Amino acid sequence: xxxxxxxxxxxxxxxxxxxxxxxxxxxxxxxxxxxxxxxxxxxxxxxxxxxxxxxxxxxxxxxxxxxxxxxxxxxxxxxxxxxxxxxxxxxxxxxxxxxxxxxxxxxxxxxxxxxxxxxxxxxxxxxxxxxxxxxxxxxxxxxxxxxx
Numbered sequence: 001x002x003x004x005x006x007x008x009x010x011x012x013x014x015x016x017x018x019x020x021x022x023x024x025x026x027x028x029x030x031x032x033x034x035x036x037x038x039x040x041x042x043x044x045x046x047x048x049x050x051x052x053x054x055x056x057x058x059x060x061x062x063x064x065x066x067x068x069x070x071x072x073x074x075x076x077x078x079x080x081x082x083x084x085x086x087x088x089x090x091x092x093x094x095x096x097x098x099x100x101x102x103x104x105x106x107x108x109x110x111x112x113x114x115x116x117x118x119x120x121x122x123x124x125x126x127x128x129x130x131x132x133x134x135x136x137x138x139x140x141x142x143x144x145x146x147x148x
Contacts, residue, residue: 100119
């Protein structure tokens with residue numbers, strides 16, 4: 001598994017309750033561009049339209065040897081999930097307070113582009129402070145145990 005792009009702020013801004021793996025529909029030059037690590041999912045989000053999931057605001061740089069003149073690097077890309085997973089996701093979103101966010105974009109062992117998504121709930125400012133305190137305490141605890 002080769003990670004192309006990761007959303008490092010996802011765990012800080014959201015409490016992730018469930019993770020789902022989805023395929024992503026790409027063109028040939030986009031796949032070649034991703035193989036050279038020229039993609040980003042920072043600030044991207046997933047929307048539901050007409051019973052399908054779409055990845056919006058993700059950036060994939062144009063492949064330099066591509067002949068496509070009117071390429072849009074931040075176009076919406078369709079996500080491929082099973083009907084059972086889609087029903088689970090849409091039920092969580094409609095339940096209230098939950099959203100689906102992209103966590104990482106990677107190539108699977110078979111060479112297919114995959115997107116790891118999380119069903120998440122947004123954190124409030126006090127929750128973010130609590131996570132920082134907890135992370136710092138864990139670091140200090142590890143140092144104390146290592147020195148003793």
